[in-house]
Amino acid sequence: MSIVYSAKKMGRPKVDSEAVNVRIERTCLEALDEWRQRQEDLPSRPEAIRRLIGMALSHDAEKAE
Numbered sequence: 001m002s003i004v005y006s007a008k009k010m011g012r013p014k015v016d017s018e019a020v021n022v023r024i025e026r027t028c029l030e031a032l033d034e035w036r037q038r039q040e041d042l043p044s045r046p047e048a049i050r051r052l053i054g055m056a057l058s059h060d061a062e063k064a065e
Contacts (some may be wrong), residue, residue, distance in 0.1 A: 032049070035052070
């Protein structure tokens with residue numbers, strides 16, 4: 001009798017995304033951190049950037065209508 005173990009997959013699940021590396025001036029980063037702290041769930045910096053981009057894009061879409 002043989003026992004077969006399947007390897008557990010590690011890491012994040014695959015998503016349709018692409019990494020973007022960007023330098024942000026310290027004053028802008030401080031403003032980002034202040035905004036994050038005012039959020040109820042204290043998002044990570046990357047999540048905060050995603051949310052702010054989403055807000056800006058939806059604002060632009062509303063202005064275009």
